[in-house]
Amino acid sequence: xxxxxxxxxxxxxxxxxxxxxxxxxxxxxxxxxxxxxxxxxxxxxxxxxxxxxxxxxxxxxxxxxxxxxxxxxxxxxxxxxxxxxxxxxxxxxxxxxxxxxxxxxxxxxxxxxxxxxxxxxxxxxxxxxxxxxxxxxxxxxxxxxxxxxxxxxxxxxxxxxxxxxxxxxxxxxxxxxxxxxxxxxxxxxxxxxxxxxxxxxxxxxxxxxxxxxxxxxxxxxxxxxxxxxxxxxxxxxxxxxxxxxxxxxxxxxxxxxxxxxxxxxxxxxxxxxxxxxxxxxxxxxxxxxxxxxxxxxxxxxxxxxxxxxxxxxxxxxxxxxxxxxxxxxxxxxxxxxxxxxxxxxxxxxxxxxxxxxxxxxxxxxxxxxxxxxxxxxxxxxxxxxx
Numbered sequence: 001x002x003x004x005x006x007x008x009x010x011x012x013x014x015x016x017x018x019x020x021x022x023x024x025x026x027x028x029x030x031x032x033x034x035x036x037x038x039x040x041x042x043x044x045x046x047x048x049x050x051x052x053x054x055x056x057x058x059x060x061x062x063x064x065x066x067x068x069x070x071x072x073x074x075x076x077x078x079x080x081x082x083x084x085x086x087x088x089x090x091x092x093x094x095x096x097x098x099x100x101x102x103x104x105x106x107x108x109x110x111x112x113x114x115x116x117x118x119x120x121x122x123x124x125x126x127x128x129x130x131x132x133x134x135x136x137x138x139x140x141x142x143x144x145x146x147x148x149x150x151x152x153x154x155x156x157x158x159x160x161x162x163x164x165x166x167x168x169x170x171x172x173x174x175x176x177x178x179x180x181x182x183x184x185x186x187x188x189x190x191x192x193x194x195x196x197x198x199x200x201x202x203x204x205x206x207x208x209x210x211x212x213x214x215x216x217x218x219x220x221x222x223x224x225x226x227x228x229x230x231x232x233x234x235x236x237x238x239x240x241x242x243x244x245x246x247x248x249x250x251x252x253x254x255x256x257x258x259x260x261x262x263x264x265x266x267x268x269x270x271x272x273x274x275x276x277x278x279x280x281x282x283x284x285x286x287x288x289x290x291x292x293x294x295x296x297x298x299x300x301x302x303x304x305x306x307x308x309x310x311x312x313x314x315x316x317x318x319x320x321x322x323x324x325x326x327x328x329x330x331x332x333x334x335x336x337x338x339x340x341x342x343x344x345x346x347x348x349x350x351x352x353x354x355x356x357x358x359x360x361x362x363x364x365x366x367x368x369x370x371x372x373x374x375x376x377x378x379x380x381x382x383x384x385x386x
Contacts, residue, residue, distance in 0.1 A: 009064055009067060009068050009071065010064065013061065013064045013065060013068050014068060016061070016065065017065060017068045017069060017072075020032065020043060020054070021090055021092075021099070021114070022092055023045075023054065024045050024054070024114075024116060025090070025092050025095070025097055025116060026092075027047055028047065028048075028323075029045035029046055029047050029116060030046050030047075030049075030116060031045070031046040031113055031114065031115050031116065032045055032046075032112075032113070032114040032116065033045075033046070033051065033112075034065065034066065034069070034111065034112040034113075034114075035106075035111050036059070036062055036066075036106060036109035036110065036111060037059075037108055038059075038108055039058070039059050040056045040057065040058060040059055041056065041057045041059060041061065041062040041065065042056045043055050043057070047318055048284045048318065048321055048322070048323065048324050049157060049282060049284065049324065050284075052318065059108075062109055066103075066109065066110050066112060069101060069112055069114070070084075070086075070101075070103065070112075072088045072099075072101075073086030073087060073088050073099075073101040074088070075101065075103065080105060080109075080110055081105055082105065083102065083103055083104045083105070084101075084102075084103045085100070085101065085102050085103075086100075086101045087099055087100045087101060088101070089119075095118070096118075096119040097116050097117065097118055097119060098117040098118075098119050099114050099116060099117075100114065100115040100117065101113075102115075117186060117187055119187070119188075124162060124165040124166040124168075124169040124189075125166060125169070126139065126140065126166045126167070128166075129162070129163060129166055129326055130325035130326045130327070130328075130366075131326075131328055132328075132357075132362065132365060134357070135328050135330055135357070135362075138276060138330055138332055139167070139276065139278070139330075140170075142275040142276040142332075143167045143170060143171060143243065143245075145275055146241065146243065147238060147239070147240070147242055147243055147273075148238050148243060148244070148273050148274065149234065149235065149244045149245075149246070149274050149275065150167070150243075150245050150246075150275055150276045150277075150278070151225075151245075151247065151256055151274070151276070151277045151278065152164055152245070152246075152247045152278045152279075152280065153247060153248045153249070153250045153252070153253060153255070153256045153277065153279045153280075154247075154249075154250075154251070154279055154280045154281060155249060155251065155281075156249065157282070158280050158281050158282055158326075159281075159282045159324075159326045160247045160280065161186055161187075163278065163280060163326070164221055164245050164247065165187065165189065168180070168189065168219065168221060168245070169189065171243075172189070172191050172192060175218075176219055177193070177215070177216055177217050177218050178191070178192045178193065178218065178219040178220075178221075179192070179194075179195070179212045179215065179217050179219075179220055179221070180192060180194045180195065180220070180221040180222075180223070181195045181196075181197060181205055181208040181209060181220075181221070181223055182194060182195070182196060182197070182221075182223040183196065183197045183205075183223045183224065184196040184197070193215075195208050197223070204230075205222055205224065205225075205226060205227075205230040206227070206233055209222060209230060209233045209234065209237070210233060212237075213233075213242075217242055218242065218243065219242070219244075219245070220237060220242055220243070220244050220245070221244075221245045221246065222234050222244065222245070222246040222247075223246070223247065224246065224247050225246050225247070225248055227263070228263045228264050228265070231260060231263055231265055232265065234246055235265060235269050235270075235273055238273040239269075239272060239273045248260075250279075251279070252279050252329065252359070253277040253279040253329050253330065253331040253356075254331070256277050256279070257270060257277070257331075257341065267341050267342055268342060270341065271333065271338045271341055271342055274333045275333060276330060276333070277330070277331040278328055278329070278330050279328070279329040279359060280326050280327065280328050280329070280359075281327050281359060281380045281381060282324045282325070282380070283324060283325055283326070283327055283363065283366065283371075283372040283376050283377060283380055284321035284322075284323070284324050284372065284376050285321060285322060285323045285324060285325050285371055285372055286307055286308075286309055286320065286321060286322075286370065286371065286372055286373055286376075287309070287310070287313065287314060287316055287317030287320050287321060287322045288316075288370075289314050289315075289316045289317070290310040290312075290313065290314040290316070290317065290320060291307040291308070291309065291310065291320065291370065291373075292307060292308050292309070292310050293305060293306075293307055294306050294307060294308050301364065301374075302364050302368070303367060303368035304368075305368075306367050306368065306370070306373070306374060307367075307370050307373060308320075308373050308374070308375060309321055309373055309375070309376070321376070325366065325371060325372065327359055327362040327363045327366060327372075327380075328357075328359070329356075329357060329358050329359040329362060330356070330357065331356055332356075359381050360377070360381060363377035363381065364377070
């Protein structure tokens, strides 16, 4: 049965792959993992940030399934020893999904990851980010400024892109020239000049950023400030009449400032051009159908009642959770914060500052509203200071 030429992919395989992708989209998965092992192909979906097993298939189907996906993504089927990247579009019930493929050879065959991006996700709306009223006002005020820098920080997968896209979407009008440099461009936005970095040919963040500055920009988004050069140009741009939005891979808002100082950016420059530093995490939302009310017996927690997840889950959720919301921490560059940074270059006293709400505090707010659980907050802020 499986001795024939592997290019003649059977209809049953085509249907099987179609089922897998459709199911993943229906489950609102962000990624599909197809992993070859000695005698089986394991298929997992990443849902609300965590991987869940979808099914395991006997290894006799493995080569065909992998070939089918490579055909969809126009990859070289005969190349099995080197990683490849590609993409294809998938439509299901009037909904288009952009599927990004990455292959990687393992000892038992090629592992494939399919990243699913909802192309209709162009409703990036600041009011739907899950910010508290105070945070939303701070954010809106910051992006309304004609120049300066706004930094969003957090680990990979903490929702930074969505926050930045929402800001850009809000600013996107006929009077503004908006350019982004990303690695790569995740979602195409109409009316925005988006550029993907391409290190192979020397198109780096700093290279593209220099080009933007000759293109009469109003708003610039830099996917990530990875090095001194990029940070330096971004800060210069923010001081010369441009609004700049960017990200750093740090755990907290205060840590971002230390990272910049360590990169060699002087404190007075940070003080001169920063409006806001935002740190964020994504927390899974409790299923409103089966969450379990808890009595709070911990005196140090600032809420009386809260809820925990029903591990068994119900028809509406995955193990008691459904969907995600963001929690935020923001440093607003008030005169007192600027002064503190210039005099001490340390932000240890910042946590007592009125201009600051920590991730934990924002999380407690969401817990008291029954949106997420204490367990979930501890899971996502495990490395952060209380």
